[in-house]
Amino acid sequence: LVLQTDSTSSLSRNGKLREKTLTLDTLNPQVKAVEYAVRGPIVIKAGEIERYLEEGGTKPFSEVIKANIGDAHAMGQKPITFLRQVVALCTFPELMDSPSFPEDAKRRARRILQGCGGHSLGSYSASPGVECIRKDIAAYIEQRDEGVPSDWENVYLTTGASDGIMTILRLLVSGKDSSRTGVMIPIPQYPLYSAAISEMDAVQVNYYLDEDNCWALDINELHRSYQAAKQHCQPRVICIINPGNPTGQVQSKKCIEEVLHFAYEENLFVMSDEVYQDNVYAPDCQFHSFKKVLYEMGPEYFNSVELVSFHSTSKGYTGECGFRGGYMEVINMDPEVKAQMVKLLSVRLCPPLAGQAAMDVIVNPPQPEEHTFKQFHQEKSSVLGALAEKAKLTEKILNAVPGIKCNPVQGAMYAFPRIFIPPKAVEEAKALGMQPDMLYCLRLLEETGICVVPGSGFGQKDGTYHFRMTILPSIEKLKVLLGKVRDFHIGFLKEYSGLE
Amino acid sequence: LVLQTDSTSSLSRNGKLREKTLTLDTLNPQVKAVEYAVRGPIVIKAGEIERYLEEGGTKPFSEVIKANIGDAHAMGQKPITFLRQVVALCTFPELMDSPSFPEDAKRRARRILQGCGGHSLGSYSASPGVECIRKDIAAYIEQRDEGVPSDWENVYLTTGASDGIMTILRLLVSGKDSSRTGVMIPIPQYPLYSAAISEMDAVQVNYYLDEDNCWALDINELHRSYQAAKQHCQPRVICIINPGNPTGQVQSKKCIEEVLHFAYEENLFVMSDEVYQDNVYAPDCQFHSFKKVLYEMGPEYFNSVELVSFHSTSKGYTGECGFRGGYMEVINMDPEVKAQMVKLLSVRLCPPLAGQAAMDVIVNPPQPEEHTFKQFHQEKSSVLGALAEKAKLTEKILNAVPGIKCNPVQGAMYAFPRIFIPPKAVEEAKALGMQPDMLYCLRLLEETGICVVPGSGFGQKDGTYHFRMTILPSIEKLKVLLGKVRDFHIGFLKEYSGLE
Known part of the structure; x- marks a missing residue:
């Protein structure tokens, strides 16, 4: 008797066929999906x-x-010189003595290292990120949004934006839930969303962007999608990508207001993927952050709608994908949930420090009065x-x-x-x-x-x-x-x- | 009528109390656990x-x-100079012209950058990591294990070891499974394991290390634990931490053989956490990799037991936690499962490139004939x-x-x-x-x-x-x-x- 062996089995000592433990049949089906x-x-x-x-x-x-x-x-695309100088200085602080590195970059690197354990990029940071970088990000957001307040304790560094998006969905979606969680996403969408939804066994709720109208988001389509989904799941969160990926549209302020009003009325958690906020090209378009629009809708909205906005080092004008830097700002999240989120983040310890440093340069770039400004601005x-x-x-x-x-x-x-x-x-x-x-x-x-x-x-x-x-x-x-x-x-x- | 509002609700326009969408009650219960x-x-x-x-x-x-x-x-603890020099050179390649950086470091940095898209640390790498780094890791493993073959295509870079451990458990554990997946872990354990098990809703199967015997792993205890677990779940994977965290023991070769034999007999997937492989202090102890021991048990074992070993930049003598570097080597994994794993990894795009570069230095350190060897070795x-x-x-x-x-x-x-x-x-x-x-x-x-x-x-x-x-x-x-x-x-x- 000859027993055939193949890649998924081998013959054990006692002659019985030893099956592999992990095969396509026994693999977690959510991974397969x-x-x-x-x-x-x-x-x-x-x-x-x-x-x-x-x-x-x-x-x-x-x-x-x-x-x-x-x-x-x-x-x-070439890296932005100033960003790389700051990260190199943080990586190898002996360069602080080098005259070929500008003082502006050294100042920033020193400040970042002050915020690191043992003044080293090799230490873990706190799980939400280095404190002074969180503060710089909050200051950047306030400036971007023309004074709308930003609390640095609402800012969490992430390992690229993808990591933040997965973390928030993880809080919202339970695989065990009998009343299954619906996640509203645009179609077309960036497939991180559908992949996360599959992995977590949530229900993907599609709302279609209007191709004939330059991929605009139509509020009537949101209502249709939501009502249809309610028949078979519990829609709890709406994801928006603005500027759009893969579709490239930039949403109007009016459209964002409509989305936020809808989320307010239907009690939806809002995830706003704004990683392309610096990538607006059409002269008649302007980036409006969901947060600023929410603020302008008045305190009734600004103090209640749960909103997370994501940003990244990978896009914009820096394109630093390999650094895996990013952040999210979380508005109106229940304090107890926030504590649970920090606990979840702490299991993975912290986002990479070089990525955090790169993020810091993006939110705290050279200013007009600094020597490095001209080159930075040109690049x-x-x-x-x-x-x-x-x-x-x-x-x-x-x-x-x-x-x-x-x-x-x-x-x-x-x-x-x-x-x-x-x-x-x-x-x-x-x-x-x-x-x-x-x-x-x-x-x-x-x-x-x-x-x-x-x-x-x-x-x-x-x-x-x-x-x-x-x-x-x-x-x-x-x-x-x-x-x-x-x-x-x-x-x-x-x-x-x-x-x- | 005065309606009280608190942190979890706010008053909406029409006077009804607007509950938060995400509260401790509606949070994914697996996160809470x-x-x-x-x-x-x-x-x-x-x-x-x-x-x-x-x-x-x-x-x-x-x-x-x-x-x-x-x-x-x-x-x-001070960083290893050579490691930081290589990463700084990769970050800011203009330093290649600097006479204060050693040629050995420049050579390594050039080689790493050759493997990066656009020769930049700012590009995404392939999801399993930069190819030349995977090859260096395989060569290191072969040398460490005195010639036991290592295939670079079985090596996957990770974002710290934690990321690798979570990835492998994700393949093995399905939240939906009615015959719930049991994960055998040592007690005491490093709580990443229990946290991952909670998050994925697997069953934690404890085997107790023997405190009276210097925290040794006792094979009889493994049998007891397995048989008891079989009553209420399906044990599919055994995790070992060697050298031990938090317990600091170094396992004997005999003990590792027993574990591998047990895994073979019971068809368990083996996860071997070997991040402390360079941290052995007791003169009568030696690190034995699970892979080498498996090899020495003969082809029947070496060609069948599914084994993953994890390593990291965070421990050893480098202690580079903030770089979030690490790798895993996967043995005998079903090729179709491997393809599924690569797909899963690709959703998060890639591990941070600076961490990959740091890992490369650890597996490819200065050699005795190189100028940098003396300082490196001293440090x-x-x-x-x-x-x-x-x-x-x-x-x-x-x-x-x-x-x-x-x-x-x-x-x-x-x-x-x-x-x-x-x-x-x-x-x-x-x-x-x-x-x-x-x-x-x-x-x-x-x-x-x-x-x-x-x-x-x-x-x-x-x-x-x-x-x-x-x-x-x-x-x-x-x-x-x-x-x-x-x-x-x-x-x-x-x-x-x-x-x-």
Whole structure:
């Protein structure tokens, strides 16, 4: 008798088949349910092609361009000198004696280290973050919001914004709950939200953004979504992403007021993802923080609506993704819940100190009277100016392609064009068991080396198809990329419309 | 009619009381169940006293000594120069031109940056970590284990070891599972484990370490614990901490073999917390990795037992807690499960890059032929030598106190002495609704400023009491601290034995 062994089993001493303890069958099903398109199958495929090229393989292109993720430095963006100087000084304080580091940076580094145990970036901080950094963040928020008060004890440093978002959802969602927790999210959304909802076994409650109206949030759609959800779960929280990811819209003040009024009336906890607050390009748009709008609605609102706003070092003009820095400001949270949250945060000890230091520079940048101001300001304007130009360029070139329609990229870092996919291609995709826009993006990758993410990974109205691409490549590269997308799209249409 | 409002409600426009959405009643009950003594109530109290002293208040002591947490730099330990040089170079590559940085450090920094997107620490890495760092870690493991093969694709960088431990438990535990997952942990344990188990709603299965035998792990106790647990849950995973936290023991090779054999027979997934692998002080003890022991048990074991080992930048001789660096090596994990794990990791994008760089230095330190070797080696030996001395000193002084009994601190960074608490003190604590060792530690804090963690926060045999203290303060400070503990303990015994 020969017993077959395979990767999930081995033969034990007594001849019985030893099964693996952890297999796809025994894996936590909530992990299985998680999807995260931004680093999903298409990106794994892109990595494979990249390695194939490195090893001397040939393709119709010489490099893979990863426009799938908002990873600015990987696309060639240079770090802000002042930020890196401060973090380097904190990391290696012997540099305090170096004349090549500006006094402004040394002053900030000294102050941060004063707030660290043993004056070292190697100590744990308090779980909510270094106290002086929390204070700097509160001061920044007050200034940003033109005087609306911010209490530093409501500010919590996080390991990127994702960590903060997961923490807040963890408080709100119980896997055991029989009356299941509904989490309202925009569609299209950033898939961290849907992934967290799957992992925690909450109910995803979709509200659709209005593509025909530049991805605006429509209050009637919120009501519809909420009422429909109430039939099968208990909606307790609404998530908003402003400026939008993947959709790039910047919400109007009126729209934010409507959302907050709705949350007030329906007793919803508000999670406001504002990581792109510095990324607004359209001249007729302006970033309005949810907190400031809430304040202006009067004390009845400002003293009652539970609101958390998230920010990050990864976006804006710094693009420091690898530092995993971020913060959240929590308004009107029940003090007992806050204590429970601090307890939960303390299990993971603290966010990385270098990320906390980077966050501090962002909220406490060089001032006009400081020597470093000029260079800092030039670098910042250069990044934001280029992004604005690329936003405009992307919209313009894409809209000139037959079968592609792209809303203006008012903010954030992405275009989310709608693409027409011929019925024959839709059929082919279905036969292959994949989403039509996945087929489209795979073909795009294989023929041009351009890696973008199918709209189905973010959610979209049934029967519509999109992809998300970042606007981060350099202008020259972006033009080449958009040209290739255009040529590919035209070829794809021809092929599947039988016009070839 | 006057409606009272309090912190959990406010009066809405139409006069109805607006309840908060998120209160202690509606909070995820699994969050409520979490306890984490290392940063628990006693540490919060210590922070309050610290602030009180800063603001000019007076106490019978001038400073709070935080011996509650393994936070080396906060206790005055100096960073390893070479590590900080490499991370500073990675952070601010302009320093590559500086003659004051050694070529050895520059070479490593260049290599790390080559592995980063856009050659910047500001890019996201792949979710499992930077490829060349994973390769360095695998090479380190092979060397440590004297040739036992290590595949770099089994190595995953983490945000401190805690993050890795949570990730693996998340795969194994489903909150929805009706046949609930049992997680075997040592008692006493590091409370990350109990906290994770509470948060994920798994079943904590205790196996007791043998205090009378220097906290050794007894295989019969493992069997007892497993059989008892099988009555009410499905034990699927066993966690071991070696060297022990809080107990400081170093496991013998024979003991590890027994654990692995047991895991093999009972089909348990093995989680081996080896973050203190460089912290072994007792001359008759040696660190044996679970992986090497498994290898030596033969292919039948080595090719089947599912094993994860965790390591960290926070402990050892570097003590770089704030960098949140760490890794795990995963053996015999089902390939499909591994793909699911990578998907789960990708939702949080990646561990902090500075922590990854710090981990790289630890696994790829200066070699004897390199210029930096001498200084590096001196700094490393100095830290580990002092720790060994402090381990000995702590054991000796504590054991000279009547009513305190302390096992040898063979490894790790803690003493976990057993303390006799008089029945009258036990009664008083019970009347106050607190654990007797909590009463003891609170009194110690209030009378001496010394902050240690009650044994009840780690688990202990019923009717026994302990506390955990780090051996991290400088030798001078440690002597003062231990003297104060002695005096306090004697006074405490007198007071509650009615001998005063």
